[in-house]
Amino acid sequence: MANEIKKITGRALRLAGDDIDTDRIIPARFMRCVTFDGLGKYAFFDQRFDSKGKALEHPLNTAKAEDSPILIVGRNFGCGSSREHAPQALYRFGFRGIIGQSFAEIFAGNCVSLGFPAVVIEGQSYDDFIKTFQSDPDSSVSIDLEDQLVKISGKKFPFQMPQSSLKSLLDGKWDSMAELLSNKEAIEKKYQELPYLNQFTGV
Amino acid sequence: MGESLFTKVWNMHKVKTLSSGQDQLFIGLHLIHEVTSPQAFAMLKERGVKVLHPERTFATVDHIVPTKNRQRPFQDELAEKMLAALESNTTDYKISFFNLSTAYQGIVHIIGPELGLTQPGMTIACGDSHTATHGAFGAIAFGIGTSQVRDILATQTMAMNKSKVRRINVSGKLQKGVYAKDVILKIIEVLGVKGGIGYAYEYGGEVIENFTMEERMTVCNMSIEGGARFGYINPDQKTFDYLKGRKFAPQGEAFNRAIRFWKSLASDPDTHYDDVVNIDVSDMAPMITWGIHPGHALEVSKSIPALNRFSVDEKATAQKALEHMQLKEGQSLLGQKISVAFIGSCTNGRISDLREAAQFIKGKKVHKDVFAFVVPGSVQVKKQAEEEGLDKIFEAAGFSWRGAGCSICLGMNDDQLVGDQVCASSSNRNYIGRQGSPTGRTLLMSPAMVAAAAVKGELVDLREVI
Numbered sequence: 290m291a292n293e294i295k296k297i298t299g300r301a302l303r304l305a306g307d308d309i310d311t312d313r314i315i316p317a318r319f320m321r322c323v324t325f326d327g328l329g330k331y332a333f334f335d336q337r338f339d340s341k342g343k344a345l346e347h348p349l350n351t352a353k354a355e356d357s358p359i360l361i362v363g364r365n366f367g368c369g370s371s372r373e374h375a376p377q378a379l380y381r382f383g384f385r386g387i388i389g390q391s392f393a394e395i396f397a398g399n400c401v402s403l404g405f406p407a408v409v410i411e412g413q414s415y416d417d418f419i420k421t422f423q424s425d426p427d428s429s430v431s432i433d434l435e436d437q438l439v440k441i442s443g444k445k446f447p448f449q450m451p452q453s454s455l456k457s458l459l460d461g462k463w464d465s466m467a468e469l470l471s472n473k474e475a476i477e478k479k480y481q482e483l484p485y486l487n488q489f490t491g492v
Numbered sequence: 493m494g495e496s497l498f499t500k501v502w503n504m505h506k507v508k509t510l511s512s513g514q515d516q517l518f519i520g521l522h523l524i525h526e527v528t529s530p531q532a533f534a535m536l537k538e539r540g541v542k543v544l545h546p547e548r549t550f551a552t553v554d555h556i557v558p559t560k561n562r563q564r565p566f567q568d569e570l571a572e573k574m575l576a577a578l579e580s581n582t583t584d585y586k587i588s589f590f591n592l593s594t595a596y597q598g599i600v601h602i603i604g605p606e607l608g609l610t611q612p613g614m615t616i617a618c619g620d621s622h623t624a625t626h627g628a629f630g631a632i633a634f635g636i637g638t639s640q641v642r643d644i645l646a647t648q649t650m651a652m653n654k655s656k657v658r659r660i661n662v663s664g665k666l667q668k669g670v671y672a673k674d675v676i677l678k679i680i681e682v683l684g685v686k687g688g689i690g691y692a693y694e695y696g697g698e699v700i701e702n703f704t705m706e707e708r709m710t711v712c713n714m715s716i717e718g719g720a721r722f723g724y725i726n727p728d729q730k731t732f733d734y735l736k737g738r739k740f741a742p743q744g745e746a747f748n749r750a751i752r753f754w755k756s757l758a759s760d761p762d763t764h765y766d767d768v769v770n771i772d773v774s775d776m777a778p779m780i781t782w783g784i785h786p787g788h789a790l791e792v793s794k795s796i797p798a799l800n801r802f803s804v805d806e807k808a809t810a811q812k813a814l815e816h817m818q819l820k821e822g823q824s825l826l827g828q829k830i831s832v833a834f835i836g837s838c839t840n841g842r843i844s845d846l847r848e849a850a851q852f853i854k855g856k857k858v859h860k861d862v863f864a865f866v867v868p869g870s871v872q873v874k875k876q877a878e879e880e881g882l883d884k885i886f887e888a889a890g891f892s893w894r895g896a897g898c899s900i901c902l903g904m905n906d907d908q909l910v911g912d913q914v915c916a917s918s919s920n921r922n923y924i925g926r927q928g929s930p931t932g933r934t935l936l937m938s939p940a941m942v943a944a945a946a947v948k949g950e951l952v953d954l955r956e957v958i
């Protein structure tokens with residue numbers, strides 16, 4: 290059912306700042322919904338609009354945002370709540386890949402479940418990447434999962450990502466349900482073994 | 493070499509190694525609520541997949557519940573729609589649901605333990621980042637996203653990477669007026685909000701051992717604020733005593749057998765941990781947060797550090813925090829005026845929290861410029877508090893006494909900050925916009941500190957007023 294994800298290419302939008310939490314990515318009041326449809330327009334809402342709904346200066350409010358499939362962020366992006374609404378909002382806004390210096394664990398995992406790679410460029414290499422990007426912010430960036438490189442303006446930056454995430458994206462198995470389902474027998478066996486599901490007999 | 497509880501429980505629940513290299517982990521207890529489950533059910537329906545073990549999933553409604561008027565239909569149409577979706581999903585798939593009309597509704601992390609659903613040695617997952625709360629019982633409990641909620645509904649398993657384990661030894665003797673909340677805020681101040689990424693935190697040492705189960709839950713609850721997805725404490729006699737006789741705890745002979753099993757799970761004395769941290773809490777004052785993440789914490793007797801004391805990495809966020817909070821570097825928070833005081837949440841909405849706050853409040857009055865309210869964590873907590881007369885004490889002091897739910901912890905119902913109000917809050921997150929207003933300002937602290945601030949109208953050092 291899922292597709293193989295090998296490469297994301299296009300313009301990139303930079304959102305500066307560290308420790309951007311999921312409450313900022315999607316404020317809780319917009320999570321009063323039963324589907325993820327339409328969440329895209331609420332991404333970073335309180336940073337993009339003032340209390341009267343007037344648009345503020347924000348990278349996501351620029352014309353460029355509309356055709357930038359890649360988002361560049363800082364450290365510890367996506368910390369806080371486990372809400373999948375956060376990556377969903379970014380994905381539905383139009384992003385297809387994120388490059389950062391580090392991600393909160395649950396957030397990064399949630400991204401993979403959507404087929405939405407969140408890759409980490411570490412340390413000095415990150416600073417070099419930002420410099421390169423800033424020297425030509427409209428150039429095409431590509432996240433190449435097969436080579437495990439971010440490519441920009443002829444330069445290459447290695448990125449980190451849990452091997453399991455990388456593999457499941459490349460194999461098109463990021464939607465984990467099918468493989469989990471195929472092990473039903475082993476699941477039932479586990480159920481029969483666990484003491485607390487069996488009146489603690491045999492312990 | 494001995495094994496940690498984490499490794500023992502993990503291995504016991506591992507079903508298979510997946511093609512990605514991740515483990516397929518069996519989930520013994522799955523908890524759901526109205527915010528992160530509807531999309532998961534929709535995905536199941538779309539694919540025509542059933543819930544494999546509906547008897548291992550339990551539902552409650554907490555985030556969107558109004559705390560004043562709980563009449564159905566709710567005034568907020570969107571909230572009503574979310575509850576209705578949970579009602580029809582749990583009915584369709586035969587999942588137990590502790591709905592508003594039951595005696596067991598409440599915040600998911602409060603009701604699991606109080607019903608005895610939460611037990612040592614289980615894997616517990618919930619589409620909610622504070623699931624580590626249940627780790628206080630020696631369970632491996634963690635927050636997940638909606639896609640994983642779907643996976644667990646469909647297969648009672650999920651794909652996951654094993655974490656490293658950091659042992660945190662807390663030693664010393666707490667001063668009067670210093671609580672479990674202060675201890676976990678201290679741990680986060682010391683290790684940072686990113687320090688726990690990739691780790692499970694095992695809390696131990698004399699201070700943790702001496703804590704009650706409720707205090708242990710407060711500590712484990714905020715593991716995620718330190719970046720750790722899991723936090724747990726080895727089970728002991730206190731754990732067993734707490735569980736005995738609870739609705740879903742093993743009964744009769746099975747309980748005795750259970751204790752034998754539970755005891756075998758504790759980390760072995762010769763466990764090798766990936767990291768060990770020792771923290772002495774003897775001299776610490778009550779903690780408060782001054783900024784926009786829970787690592788912006790300090791002892792109330794100290795001042796906000798100068799900006800040049802922050803590392804390059806942290807400086808920009810600290811600067812932003814000062815701007816948002818309208819504070820200055822080097823400033824003390826003592827005397828900071830507040831306009832809202834909130835006692836509740838899955839961190840500090842249990843009966844012992846309400847008792848501590850009530851004890852302080854008794855015979856005093858809430859300051860005229862402060863709106864103060866108490867939101868019990870569950871219907872059971874509320875009932876217990878009313879039996880003890882705590883509601884009367886709070887109301888006599890000028891607190892508003894509410895129905896159970898998450899409330900202004902995250903402002904998904906109509907309890908929200910207005911404009912740039914300052915809220916003294918017993919909850920766990922002080923992110924920008926967290927309490928419903930984009931410019932609202934949150935100061936995290938223990939429930940007793942909130943009570944003291946409510947009376948004075950400004951932040952005080954609790955040690956000086958008790």
Ligand code: SF4
Nearest residue numbers: 622837838898901902
């Ligand atoms: S009380 Fe707050 S932190 Fe706890 S589950 Fe509810 S919203 Fe989340």
